[in-house]
Amino acid sequence: MPAPLSTASSAAQPQPQHAGASAVLSLLTSLFFTWGFITVINNTLLPHLRSVFDLNYTQTTLIESVWFIAYFFASIPSARLIERVGYQKAMVTGLVIMAAGALLMIPAARLPSYGVTLIALFVIAAGITLLQVSANPYVAVVGSPETASARLNLVQAFNSLGTTLAPLFGAYLILGRSASGTAEAGHVLTQAERLADAQAVQLPYLIVAAVLVILALVIARFPLPVLHGATRRVSSEERAKMSLWKHRNLIFGIPAIFIYLIAEIGVANLFINFTAQPEIGNLNHEQGAHYLFLLWGGMMVGRFIGSLLMNKTSAERVLACAAIGAFIVMMIAALGTGSVAMWALISVGLFHSVMFPTIFTLGIKGLGPLTEEGAGLLIMAIAGGALVVVQGWLADTIGLQLSFLLTAVCELYVLFYAVWGAKTTNAFPDAK
Secondary structure, eight states, rough: OOOOOOHHHHHHHHHOOHHHHHHHHHOOOOOOOOHHHHHHHHHHHHHHHHTTOOOOOHHHHHHHHHHHHHHHHHHHHHHHHHHOHHHHHHHHHHHHHHHHHHHHHHHHHHTOOOHHHHHHHHHHHHHHHHHHHHHHHHHHHSHHHGGGGHHHHHHHHHHHHHHHHHHHHHHHIIIISHHHHHSSSTOOHHHHHHHHHHGHHHHHHHHHHHHHHHHHHHHHHHOOOOOOOGGSSHHHHHHHHGGGGOOEEEHHHHHHHHHHHHHHHHHHHHHHHHHTTTTTOOHHHHHHHHHHHHHHHHHHHHHHHHHHHHHTTTTTHHHHHHHHHHHHHHHHHHOOHHHHHHHHHHHHHHHHHHHHHHHEEEEEEEEOOOOOEEOOOOGGGGGGGGGGHHHHHHHHHHHHGGGGHHHHHHHHHHIIIIIIIIISSOOOOOOO
């Protein structure tokens, strides 16, 4: 963020024009699309790596845990970097970091090395964290506070467009070009097939790196407007009198993000293996990736619907209904069989769609000059996705299908947050 400003200097700052804000939102959709796309490539990468390195479910989900651990370590440094260099340079830096991580996947594939793969994914996730800490609060406060949730759901819908297209990209360029992706269930790869499969990720990540560099150049040259004065940091003396912990919506919002990510990532990462179960779908990994497209497509559609609904009713009510729907379909997925269980798991994307953006905007509501710090803590809570390893352990212990009972329990906390935890306390007045 910029340095603390006095009232007079704040008034002197140019305020964003309406057209400028619209242009910024249009540009930021590309960021949301990009990090959604790259994150979900992991969903096709994980079953691929499971075959290449002969991993069990715990080891497979540990790869994704490393990805989300990056959110824990990178969130607060990201917020501090934004304070020093501003939002625009922070976004460019995030894209460059992501490009470096994507390029690191190439030597990881050539070796091939499980350890270097983990490092590369950690670097990519650190760059995405920097984008999340900057772009999410920016979208939330760049317009009217009353429509913050609707606005963030709208741009997050383009994030979901990225997550919807990523499985097709991964299915074609990773799973479709590898023995592990096209083999029937139970096929054991030869050493030569493992080496060839490992190298199949080089082209996709080279393409990703090139796109990230181009996007960084575009963002660097775009004239981003400043945020509302009420969201800027206050002096250290004034800040000492304020406490984040007096804001109930933030206090309960942090675990809400954390717990929701366990649910979302658990479903996405184990989905392809779930559809491969003989009693569920009996699909190979490439076929499963095409059904994963429908899961993420449901999240995209749900965010467009959620954005419209939140212009007519409260965000809390929409979130509560989504949590109830998600709980019901997860119980069916965990206890049902065949196509009923598979389609129940696919449909949870529709209900999950509004959860992250709505929890985020409710979590920073009324934080005023504490918005940036609160946003950093909420993004840090994305590290909850690292606990997907718990579901991996449950899948190894009690079975893959029953492990989704953990997801159902997570939906109940989101319901609690929507009904009670999201109510604001000690709120600052909205920016004018």
